[in-house]
Amino acid sequence: MPPRLLQRIVENSIGAVKPSVLFEKGFHLCGDGLDAFGKEFDLSRCRKIKCVAIGKSAESMANEVERKLGGRVTGIIATPIQKHFDLKRFLFFKTGHPFPDKVSTDAAREIYSLVSSCGREDLLIFLISGGGSAAAFLPVNGVSLSEVNKTLKILLDSGVPIDKINLLRRHLSLLGGGKLAALSPESEKISLIISDVVGDDLPSIASGPTVEDLTTPSDAYHFLRESGLTNKVPKSIAKTLIELSRKVSKINLKRDFIRIIASNLDALNAAERAGVEEGYNTLVTTRFLDLNTESTADLLVSIARSIEFDGRQVPALMLLGGETTVKVTGTGKGGRNQQLVLETLRRLAELTAKGIFLGRTTFFSFGTDGKDGNSSSAGAYVSAEVLKNVKGGLEEIKLHISRNDSHSFFKKYGGLIMTGPTDTNVMDIMGIIVE
Numbered sequence: 186m187p188p189r190l191l192q193r194i195v196e197n198s199i200g201a202v203k204p205s206v207l208f209e210k211g212f213h214l215c216g217d218g219l220d221a222f223g224k225e226f227d228l229s230r231c232r233k234i235k236c237v238a239i240g241k242s243a244e245s246m247a248n249e250v251e252r253k254l255g256g257r258v259t260g261i262i263a264t265p266i267q268k269h270f271d272l273k274r275f276l277f278f279k280t281g282h283p284f285p286d287k288v289s290t291d292a293a294r295e296i297y298s299l300v301s302s303c304g305r306e307d308l309l310i311f312l313i314s315g316g317g318s319a320a321a322f323l324p325v326n327g328v329s330l331s332e333v334n335k336t337l338k339i340l341l342d343s344g345v346p347i348d349k350i351n352l353l354r355r356h357l358s359l360l361g362g363g364k365l366a367a368l369s370p371e372s373e374k375i376s377l378i379i380s381d382v383v384g385d386d387l388p389s390i391a392s393g394p395t396v397e398d399l400t401t402p403s404d405a406y407h408f409l410r411e412s413g414l415t416n417k418v419p420k421s422i423a424k425t426l427i428e429l430s431r432k433v434s435k436i437n438l439k440r441d442f443i444r445i446i447a448s449n450l451d452a453l454n455a456a457e458r459a460g461v462e463e464g465y466n467t468l469v470t471t472r473f474l475d476l477n478t479e480s481t482a483d484l485l486v487s488i489a490r491s492i493e494f495d496g497r498q499v500p501a502l503m504l505l506g507g508e509t510t511v512k513v514t515g516t517g518k519g520g521r522n523q524q525l526v527l528e529t530l531r532r533l534a535e536l537t538a539k540g541i542f543l544g545r546t547t548f549f550s551f552g553t554d555g556k557d558g559n560s561s562s563a564g565a566y567v568s569a570e571v572l573k574n575v576k577g578g579l580e581e582i583k584l585h586i587s588r589n590d591s592h593s594f595f596k597k598y599g600g601l602i603m604t605g606p607t608d609t610n611v612m613d614i615m616g617i618i619v620e
Contacts, residue, residue, distance in 0.1 A: 187566055187602065190502065190618055191549055193459040195563070195602060199553050201455035202379065202447040202609045204242055208249035211446060212377075219254075221310075221375050224442045228257065231373075232306035236260030237296050237365075238275070239321045240314030240391050241282075241554050242379050244268065245608035247275050247312060258310070261299055263292035263320040266606055278320075283341065284334045285322035293321040293360060297368065305371040315381025315554065315610035317391025318351070323359040327425035333357050336418040344477060344512035347382065349408055351389040356405040356426060361392030363436040374441045380448040381554075381610045383475045383507050387443070397438055402429035449506040449611045452553055456614055460502035465618070467502040474507025474615065478521060481509050482528035485617055486536070489546040492619045499545070501619040508612045509550075517590020520558020522550040522613055526565040526600070527582060527591040533569050534579040543569050547618040551602045554610035560592040562601040564613070571598055 187195070200206065211222040217229040228234065234257050238247040243264035250258060251272055259274045265282030278292035303309055324333050336357075340350045355361035366374055376395040378387070388398040406426035409415045415423050449472050460467030470488075474481065485505075492501050509521045519527075529548045536543065551557070551564025575581055575598060585594040595601045 188547055188618060190460065190463050190465065191547065191566055193463065194456045194614065194616070195551060195604060197455040197459045198452035198614050199604065199607050199609065202451050202553065202611050204245040204249050204608055207446050208246070208253070212249060212253055214253050221442070222377065222444045222446055224375070224444070226308065226373070226375070228308070230306070231308040233303070234258045234308045234310065235299055235303055236275070236310040236312065237300065238262045238264070238312035239394065240264060240317035240379070241266055241610045242314035242608055243312060243320065244270055244272070244277070246314065246377070248272060250310060250312065251275065261292065261296050263289070263296065265316050265320055280320045282316050282319045284337055285319040285330060289319055289322045290330060293323040296321050296365070297323065297360070300365060300368040303369040303372040307372045309369060309372045309374045311366070311374065311376040311395045313376060313391045313395065314379040315391065317394070318354045318358070318361070321360060325357055325359055325425060325429065327428065328357060328421045332419040332421050336422050339414065339417050342513040343414070344510045345412070346475065346510060347508060348386065348389055351382070351392060352400060352405050352408060355388060355392045355398060355400070356402045356429065357422070358392050360394045362388060362398035363393060363396055363438055365394035366438050366441060367436045376441065376443040378443070378445045379609060379611060380445050381612050383473050383612070385445055385448050395438070395441070396443055397436055401433050402426045406430060447609070447611055452611050452614060453504055453506045456504055460504070465500045465502040466498045467504070469504045469506070472506035474505050474509070476509060478509045478511050478525040478528050481525055481615070482532055485529055485548055485615070486532045489543055489548070489617045489619060493543055493545055499619050502616060504614065504616040506612060506614055511589065513589055515588035515590060517585070517588040518560050518593055519589060519591035520552070520560055522552055522557045522564030523560065523562065523591035523595060524586070524589065525550045525615065526567050527586055527594055530567045530571060531579065531582045531586060534572055534582055537569065537572060538579065545620045549602070549618070550613060550615040552613050553607060555604040555607040561603070562592065563604045564602045565591070565595045565600045566602060567600050571600065574598055
């Protein structure tokens with residue numbers, strides 16, 4: 186069983202950013218007056234209210250909108266999450282992730298048609314969350330879906346930072362970078378967004394379908410060239426980006442209300458409160474973590490050593506938010522959170538071999554969406570005590586790391602964090618607990 190504090194951290198951080206909690210606080214209807222997270226709308230002046238929900242939180246967010254607006258609203262849901270609500274007024278698409286599939290393009294076409302049909306007297310509500318890039322995707326002219334997916338896989342397997350992957354996806358999509366909202370220039374629009382990117386960069390969240398993008402196709406092409414990936418991806422990708430660069434035009438979005446309703450900061454704040462209430466000296470060190478798993482493991486172990494050997498801050502809880510990257514070299518099961526925790530255990534094993542034993546620290550990392558990579562767990566936790574049970578010692582740990590098979594390791598030795606689907610996604614929570 187996870188330590189009591191870790192259980193509270195997982196429950197509190199995820200609970201704070203669930204759509205049911207967010208909309209109960211911020212989305213209210215009184216007669217014809219709609220208060221949408223601080224913005225007032227007079228629904229008596231609307232001919233139709235249409236809603237487009239995209240991403241991992243799409244169905245849960247749409248459920249809250251239908252619950253509040255009832256028969257006033259109709260719309261479309263595109264999500265990689267299995268259907269679990271009975272919504273009467275929404276067309277539902279179960280799509281691919283992290284790579285868009287045929288259902289993703291079918292959903293995107295329906296969304297394209299719906300938004301294009303809206304006029305000045307209509308209100309458009311966009312519900313955007315992480316995973317939206319793949320959930321509703323139409324490739325730009327000149328590239329195929331398979332060519333886009335091949336490119337994305339190369340980028341992901343190469344450990345390319347997520348902001349660069351988002352840059353490519355935006356400019357290879359007919360909906361990204363504000364192009365979706367631009368299909369209905371006269372409609373009044375609301376974009377309610379759950380952020381899953383470091384720094385809450387709006388164009389990067391679900392490829393920014395309803396927000397202005399200051400980057401260009403030329404930026405995407407130059408990234409490919411400068412990173413040495415131009416010759417690795419399909420030839421059509423670079424060619425199309427060059428052609429798009431010649432005819433790019435600025436998108437101006439008018440009458441739009443855009444609000445981030447939840448982010449990693451909200452989850453971190455809830456986790457911090459749990460630590461304080463349990464009597465731990467608690468500190469959030471960053472919510473902008475954007476490193477590979479190896480560097481992050483070095484950082485976590487370094488912090489733990491300082492706290493254990495100093496001793497004055499104990500009991501201590503150190504929290505970090507953000508997202509790590511993994512260079513995939515194997516075909517095992519797991520994700521960046523489990524890989525990070527296993528990398529951390531490797532460093533503990535190396536320290537132990539030198540006579541340095543961190544016996545009071547628990548390390549953890551989990552994704553707030555409840556799914557880590559290609560596994561069913563949200564993440565993992567570990568302490569030096571686990572080393573006593575690892576039959577193959579350091580070499581067994583290294584083997585699982587090289588195979589990207591962290592899930593099998595933790596399934597064998599314990600330490601998996603299981604939450605199931607959470608209906609939300611605000612990146613990852615990492616940290617150390619020192620008793």
